[in-house]
Amino acid sequence: AKNPLKVLVTGAAGQIGYALVPMIARGAMLGPDQPVIIHMLDISPAAEALNGVKMELVDASFPLLKGVVATTDVVEACNGVNIAVMVGGFPRKEGMERKDVMSKNVSIYKAQASALEKHAAPDCKVLVVANPANTNALILKEFAPSIPDKNITCLTRLDHNRALGQISEKLNVHVGDVKNVIIWGNHSSTQYPDANHATVNTVNGDKLVPDLVGDDKWLKTEFIATVQQRGAAIIKARKLSSALSAASSACDHIRDWVLGTPKGNWVSMGVYSDGSYGIPAGLIYSFPVTCDKGEWSIVQGLKIDEFSREKMDATAKELMEEKSLAYSCLN
Numbered sequence: 001a002k003n004p005l006k007v008l009v010t011g012a013a014g015q016i017g018y019a020l021v022p023m024i025a026r027g028a029m030l031g032p033d034q035p036v037i038i039h040m041l042d043i044s045p046a047a048e049a050l051n052g053v054k055m056e057l058v059d060a061s062f063p064l065l066k067g068v069v070a071t072t073d074v075v076e077a078c079n080g081v082n083i084a085v086m087v088g089g090f091p092r093k094e095g096m097e098r099k100d101v102m103s104k105n106v107s108i109y110k111a112q113a114s115a116l117e118k119h120a121a122p123d124c125k126v127l128v129v130a131n132p133a134n135t136n137a138l139i140l141k142e143f144a145p146s147i148p149d150k151n152i153t154c155l156t157r158l159d160h161n162r163a164l165g166q167i168s169e170k171l172n173v174h175v176g177d178v179k180n181v182i183i184w185g186n187h188s189s190t191q192y193p194d195a196n197h198a199t200v201n202t203v204n205g206d207k208l209v210p211d212l213v214g215d216d217k218w219l220k221t222e223f224i225a226t227v228q229q230r231g232a233a234i235i236k237a238r239k240l241s242s243a244l245s246a247a248s249s250a251c252d253h254i255r256d257w258v259l260g261t262p263k264g265n266w267v268s269m270g271v272y273s274d275g276s277y278g279i280p281a282g283l284i285y286s287f288p289v290t291c292d293k294g295e296w297s298i299v300q301g302l303k304i305d306e307f308s309r310e311k312m313d314a315t316a317k318e319l320m321e322e323k324s325l326a327y328s329c330l331n
């Protein structure tokens, strides 16, 4: 039998945390033969609720779950973890300026960077979910210099999956037959969902999505807007955020990163830019990536048209502005 892997979930008493921990305990994140020990961190006001979640995990008798740590102590939470899913963050409340939210979150991520650097397993893989996800991940990376750049990522897989879902509904095909959409850039309303290279597996082989849709306008307008605004649409419908799909796609992100992407498939991940596609190096930017043996690589050589170029640059520009705002909050 495999040794258990330790998975940290911060903000574990929150909505996404509550949806995520049972998925991890069922093997949705690391596979059906990988035992796990779940470390849950939250802040003191949430300690009692966190303990309730721990009680439920015990009650569910998950065969793969070899232990649960529920704590408000960041050192205990980070100790020896192999995977860290950072969901905890300060929510934007009514009347708060962007800068106020940013300031709260960058100081949280700066502190957690130090704890992870000192106490996590040396090869720990980090996924930031809490918003502003790309910039929180960047701050975490910069204040944990001994964690390799390649180990710090942010979640855009939910946006990626939403794009697959929209195409599957438009073309009336199964979502499992659609692949290779791309989310470029920031996990924000400037993200660019790109279906130019996406394909559908049909009885006559793989067909390009733009050819099947045959309506360039839909892909350039409604498709992009629906994916960008899906989170708001769910809040409107449910009066609560999209915690289920956020948790599910966090599992997809880690699973594909650790276990590899299927041959011929890529996925979207927010990763540290190396300057690919002319995106400034030193940003956490969502790219198409393939994963093999626990390492992601950016898919190279895709043809970028003028429409895409503009959208990719606009979301990069927003990330540069967020980065300088984040640094101005730290100073």
Ligand code: NDP
Residues within 6 Å of the ligand: 010, 011, 012, 013, 014, 015, 016, 017, 042, 043, 046, 087, 088, 089, 090, 091, 092, 108, 129, 130, 131, 132, 133, 158, 231, 241, 242, 243, 245, 246
């Ligand atoms: P959620 O669990 O709903 O969301 C957590 C974070 O994920 C938020 O930053 C949220 O951003 C972000 N997020 C990213 N993608 C999505 C998505 N698709 N749908 C919804 N959220 C998304 O928030 P809760 O308030 O329920 O829980 C947060 C937990 O964090 C609480 O338990 C709280 O105690 C804890 N916390 C921890 C702190 C710390 O570690 N120091 C500080 C403050 C809180 P957005 O706000 O934009 O929706």
